[in-house]
Amino acid sequence: MNKQKWIDRALQLGLDELEIYQTLSTEKEFTWFEKTMDTFVTSKVLSTNIRAIKDGNIASIAIENVDDEKMDEVLKALLEQTEIVQSEENTRLTEKHEIVPVEKTHHFDFLSVEEVEELLGLIEQKALAYDERIAQVAYLGFEQGEGSRQITNSLGVDLKDEDAVQYVACSVAAMQDGEFKDATKIKVVFDKDGFDADEFVKEVCDEALFKLGARSIPSRTCPVIFEKDAMTSLFAAFAGMFSGESIARGISPLTKEIGKKVFSGQITVVDDPRSVEALSNAAFDDEGFPTSRKVIVDHGVFEQPLHSAKSAAKMNTVSTGNGFGSGVSPMNMWIVPGERSLEQMMADMKDGLVITDVTGLHAGLRFTSTQFSLQAGGYWVRDGKKSEPVTLITVAGRFLDLMNDVQEIGNDLDWSYKQIVCPSIWFRQCAVSGE
Incomplete structure (x- = not known):
């Protein structure tokens, strides 16, 4: 695609401004099941979105197979749109600004197909051998991705950047006395040598095993700590x-x-x-x-x-x-962390509830009022220490009220693969419905 040619032609046709936004995504996705590579899918997708402005009215079009031979057809369609669509604001594209490059501190050494196969087989083997109650590795996958985006417009903007990611995901199912509990972990893998398979397996298996025997609790209002992952989920739901x-x-x-x-x-x-x-x-x-x-x-x-x-x-x-x-x-939005760990906050809380996961975020909250009612799980804290697992409960309240009832903020901020993160937060009280 000759972008300058498209811009020049757009201006000739009478458009005031034109922007070409392109993304290129290359991915490899592996899944593993019962000692065998189950799927191996590769993809490479180039997406092009073109925005045009005339008399303050903006029009856009997405193109899959961009071709210079389609230039006039696309640009004339955009011109026609700008004559039909009436924008509320006198819209303009972004003018050229000084862009200070950002430091890229995370680098990925992509594993080969053979190395991925070896790693997934090792994780499955270690998980099934970790504890006799681990009944199945329900899901095991590995993904590699590289992406780039480029913005070019008629006002002199010509920018490009690149990104990459590589991670492993695993779900295990634990069984005891006919009861099944599962757990899932996702871990970013920067390189083969830096990934600790034993620690990864321990984390996901321990979480599933701890949930065995979980019970509900009587309804009450009590001190609650939203552990970092649950707090991140709740906060992200209201970030809008x-x-x-x-x-x-x-x-x-x-x-x-x-x-x-x-x-x-x-x-x-x-x-x-x-x-x-x-x-x-x-x-x-x-x-x-x-x-x-x-x-x-x-x-x-x-x-x-x-x-x-x-x-x-x-x-x-x-x-x-x-x-x-x-x-x-x-x-990259976050709540600034505090000074003390989750365990230290639990010790001071003495007795209360730690929420580790929440579900129903789309159906269980009202954005404008910030009311929420969510299914949750976690564990009870007794005498300042982690005690029995808790399930089949509902936490409810008004998010703005909750965020004004903070006892303490933890120090366990963990970016991992997320773009919105929170540390664990101890709230003085929250309504919990159970038995």
């Missing part, structure tokens, strides 16, 4: 409240709260697509705007929303470099 698009539309629970206290003073929320701690980072968003570190909530006070160019125009401000996908999205 920081979106400038949601605020401009009046559907965010924080629409009228900029500059006001919305969380406990212990809570500080940061968004930084440039973070070198996260697995992926970016110097620019999908609109070509430079990214930056932003304090979204500072000691409980909602300081600023996240913006794309479109949402920023609605609120008479500038983009924060969060124009990802087709809207506004955080990238």
